[in-house]
Amino acid sequence: MASRTSPTITTIAQAAGVSIASVSRVLNGLPVRAETERRVLDAADRLGYVPNSVARSLKSARTHQIAFAVEDIGNPVYLAMLREIQPLLKAAGYRLVLHSTGADAAEEIEVLRGLGQRYADGLIIVPIRVTPDHLAELRAAEAPVVVIGSLPDSGLADNVRTDSRRGVEMALRHLADLGRRRIGFINGPADTVPGHARSEAFRSGTARAGLAVADGTVHEGRFDRETGAEAVHRMADAPAPMPDALLCANDLIALGALDALRARGLDVPGDVAVVGMDDTDLAAVSWPPLTSVSLGSAERGAHAARLLLDRLGADTGAAPSAPRAVTVEPRLIVRASTGGARVVDDGSAAG
Amino acid sequence: MASRTSPTITTIAQAAGVSIASVSRVLNGLPVRAETERRVLDAADRLGYVPNSVARSLKSARTHQIAFAVEDIGNPVYLAMLREIQPLLKAAGYRLVLHSTGADAAEEIEVLRGLGQRYADGLIIVPIRVTPDHLAELRAAEAPVVVIGSLPDSGLADNVRTDSRRGVEMALRHLADLGRRRIGFINGPADTVPGHARSEAFRSGTARAGLAVADGTVHEGRFDRETGAEAVHRMADAPAPMPDALLCANDLIALGALDALRARGLDVPGDVAVVGMDDTDLAAVSWPPLTSVSLGSAERGAHAARLLLDRLGADTGAAPSAPRAVTVEPRLIVRASTGGARVVDDGSAAG
DNA sequence: TTGTAAGCGTTATCAT
DNA sequence: ATGATAACGCTTACAA
Numbered sequence: 001m002a003s004r005t006s007p008t009i010t011t012i013a014q015a016a017g018v019s020i021a022s023v024s025r026v027l028n029g030l031p032v033r034a035e036t037e038r039r040v041l042d043a044a045d046r047l048g049y050v051p052n053s054v055a056r057s058l059k060s061a062r063t064h065q066i067a068f069a070v071e072d073i074g075n076p077v078y079l080a081m082l083r084e085i086q087p088l089l090k091a092a093g094y095r096l097v098l099h100s101t102g103a104d105a106a107e108e109i110e111v112l113r114g115l116g117q118r119y120a121d122g123l124i125i126v127p128i129r130v131t132p133d134h135l136a137e138l139r140a141a142e143a144p145v146v147v148i149g150s151l152p153d154s155g156l157a158d159n160v161r162t163d164s165r166r167g168v169e170m171a172l173r174h175l176a177d178l179g180r181r182r183i184g185f186i187n188g189p190a191d192t193v194p195g196h197a198r199s200e201a202f203r204s205g206t207a208r209a210g211l212a213v214a215d216g217t218v219h220e221g222r223f224d225r226e227t228g229a230e231a232v233h234r235m236a237d238a239p240a241p242m243p244d245a246l247l248c249a250n251d252l253i254a255l256g257a258l259d260a261l262r263a264r265g266l267d268v269p270g271d272v273a274v275v276g277m278d279d280t281d282l283a284a285v286s287w288p289p290l291t292s293v294s295l296g297s298a299e300r301g302a303h304a305a306r307l308l309l310d311r312l313g314a315d316t317g318a319a320p321s322a323p324r325a326v327t328v329e330p331r332l333i334v335r336a337s338t339g340g341a342r343v344v345d346d347g348s349a350a351g
Numbered sequence: 352m353a354s355r356t357s358p359t360i361t362t363i364a365q366a367a368g369v370s371i372a373s374v375s376r377v378l379n380g381l382p383v384r385a386e387t388e389r390r391v392l393d394a395a396d397r398l399g400y401v402p403n404s405v406a407r408s409l410k411s412a413r414t415h416q417i418a419f420a421v422e423d424i425g426n427p428v429y430l431a432m433l434r435e436i437q438p439l440l441k442a443a444g445y446r447l448v449l450h451s452t453g454a455d456a457a458e459e460i461e462v463l464r465g466l467g468q469r470y471a472d473g474l475i476i477v478p479i480r481v482t483p484d485h486l487a488e489l490r491a492a493e494a495p496v497v498v499i500g501s502l503p504d505s506g507l508a509d510n511v512r513t514d515s516r517r518g519v520e521m522a523l524r525h526l527a528d529l530g531r532r533r534i535g536f537i538n539g540p541a542d543t544v545p546g547h548a549r550s551e552a553f554r555s556g557t558a559r560a561g562l563a564v565a566d567g568t569v570h571e572g573r574f575d576r577e578t579g580a581e582a583v584h585r586m587a588d589a590p591a592p593m594p595d596a597l598l599c600a601n602d603l604i605a606l607g608a609l610d611a612l613r614a615r616g617l618d619v620p621g622d623v624a625v626v627g628m629d630d631t632d633l634a635a636v637s638w639p640p641l642t643s644v645s646l647g648s649a650e651r652g653a654h655a656a657r658l659l660l661d662r663l664g665a666d667t668g669a670a671p672s673a674p675r676a677v678t679v680e681p682r683l684i685v686r687a688s689t690g691g692a693r694v695v696d697d698g699s700a701a702g
Numbered sequence: 703t704t705g706t707a708a709g710c711g712t713t714a715t716c717a718t
Numbered sequence: 719a720t721g722a723t724a725a726c727g728c729t730t731a732c733a734a
Contacts, residue, residue, distance in 0.1 A: 006467065006493060048467075048491075050464070050467030050468055050493075051468065052409075052468065052469050053468040053469060053470045054405060054408045054409045054414065054469055054470065055409055057405045058403075058405045058406055058409050063405065065448070065470075073430070073433060073434065073437065074430065074434045079424070079425065079430065082424060082449075083424065083425045083451075086424065086449065086451045087451070090451075095448050095450075095470065096448065096449045096450075097416070097446050097447065097448055097449075098433075098437065098447045098448075098449045099446075099447075100434075100437045100438070100441075113401070116357060116399075116401030117401055117402060117403065117404040118403050118404060118405055119404045119405065119416075119446065140399075142357060142401075255636055281633070282632070282633070282636050285606055285633050285636055285637050286636050286637070286638065287637065287638025287639075288638075
C-alpha cells in the first residue's frame, strides 16, 4: 500500500499539492499561508515524513555531529570525560561520534585528518602522544578542535589542561606530612603526554621537598594494574629497603600495587602508604580506599565541550577568535590508603 | 595562496584538466588510462583532496555509521559492551554514534525514530524498558536494529539476550552449597527489563531450591550503591534475623551492601555472603573481591555487533532474512565475598 | 505567498 | 576511456 521508500519533500509536495519549496518553508517555520501550512503538515504527518539529515548536512555544511577521540574508552579517565561531554553535546543538538584509537599515534593523526571528510563539525581529542605530525594536522584541521592535554604551542587549538605538577606536589606534601620519607614512584610510559608530565613533576617535586629518591624505587611501565604489581614485587625483592610510600601515576597502577603489597603481607598504610592519580571510581571502591590526586577529568571534559560548542556557535564570518586555554586545578582526595584515621604499626614483618 | 575552501572533485578535475567523472573513476579505482590516473592522483595529492563523506552518503544512501544507544554509558555493563562493539565496527569501516538516553523511555523511542533521519545505517540498542511503543517503533524502524535484552516478540528484530534465570539459579545453588539458607535479595527497579527478569528469577529459583524467603529480606530500589547500603541497614535494623547471604541484582548494589555490612561490623563472608551480578571490573577490585554472576556483557556486545554487521553486509535485494536471536550463557565467578579459600569464623559479634 | 531552478559533492548512466 | 549530465534530498535565491 504505502510506497516502499521513505517520503521526501517531493513526496510530501505531491501529496499536499504544493511545491517542494513550500514544503521546505513549512518545515522550517518560514512564513506561508495558513492553508498551505495545514496541508503540508497534514501530508507530512500522514506519510510519516522525517527529514533526511544527510541531505540537510550536504546543503548546510553542518553535520550536527561532534567527534570525541581517546586512546581507550575503557579507561575510567576518558569515560569520566565522556560522561560530561555527552549530555552537553546532546543538549546543544549534537550527536557524539566516538573514536577509540588504541595506543597507535598514527590513528590519532588519522582522526584529525578525517575531519576533512566533513562527517563532524568539530573534534575533542585527548592525544596520548603529541608528535610534530600531530601539530601539523592540528594546524591544518578542517574543523575546530579542542585538545585535552598539554600542547607545546598554545596557538594551535583550544586547549584544556591540568596542572599535574601541582597535583604531584600535593601528593608529595601529603606523604611528607605523614612522616614518609622514602617515596617510590610507579609511572606509565614516560613517552606519553601524561607519563612525561608526571615523571617531570615527580622529579622536581621530590627535589623541591628535599625528599630522597632511592635507587630502584622509580619504575616505568604501562598505565595498568600489572605494572603496579610488578613494580612492587621488584622493589620488595630488591636488597634496598622498601619505600614507605608509593606514588602511582594512575589509579590502576595503584590498585595493582595494593594487590601486590597485600600478597607480600605488607600493610597499607601501616608499612606503605599508597597514592593514586585520576581519582577514578575505582579509588573509592578498592580496599583500602585509595587516596588519589584528582586531575579533574570530569571538569576537563565539560570545559572541552563548552569550548567547542562556543566556537561552533560563534561561527560568524568574523576572524576566528584566538585559541583559548583552560587549566583545571588538581585536588587531593584523601582516603584510607595513606592512613586516614588509624595508622597501626604492629611491627610485623611478614614476608 | 591556496583556495580558502577545501577541494572537491570539481577542483581536482580543473587542476588535472579532466572531467569530474574521470576524477571519480580514479578515486574509485575504475579503469582509466594510466596518464589520466596519474594526473588526477597528482592533483588530488597536491591539493590535499579528501572525499566528502556527506555527499557520498547522500548518493549512496549509506552513512557508514552505526548508533549504539544505552541508558547510561557510565554504567560498567554498557561500557563492557561498548568496548567490544567499538573495535568490531571500526574494523568493518563504521563509525560509532553514541547515545546515552537517560532513564527516560521516551528518549529510547526518540532514538529508534531518529533512524528515519538516516544518519546511521543501523542501531544497537539496550532498552531499559520495553513498551508497546518500543515494539511499534521497532516494527517501523527505517534501518536494521539489534536489541540487547529480552524481547517479547522475537520476530521484530535481531536480539541478543542472556539467561538471567539460569544466572540467578547458579548463584542460589552456590550459596545453598555453602550452607546458606536465609537468602536476601536486593533488586533494582522491577519495572525495568533487567529488574523484572531478576526478580522473577529470584522468586522461581528460591522456590525450586526450597529456600525460604523471609519477610523483609527482599528489597527493591535502584541499580546503585545507595540502594545496596540502604537495604542492608534496613535489614539490620529490622527485628528479624539478618540473612546469611545476599543476592544483589548488580555489582553496584553489592558494593553498597559491602560498605554497609562493614559499617555494621558484619563479616563478609563470615556473617553474610554477598553475590553481585554483571561481573563488572569493580567486582575484582572491591574488598573482599566480589563473587558475581557474569551475564556476558562483553559477549553480548560482540554478538550484537556481529549480527548487525552481518545484516548490513547481506543487504542484497533478496527478502530480508528472519530476525535471529542469540542467547549468552551466564557464568558464576566465585571470589572471596562468598568465602573462597578461607572462611574464618572467629566468633566475633561486633555490632 | 508561491513555484522554478540552482546548487551542495558525489556516483553512475548515458553517449561519444 | 572519457565527458556531459542526471540524480541523491534538501535549502534558498530569484521570479512570478
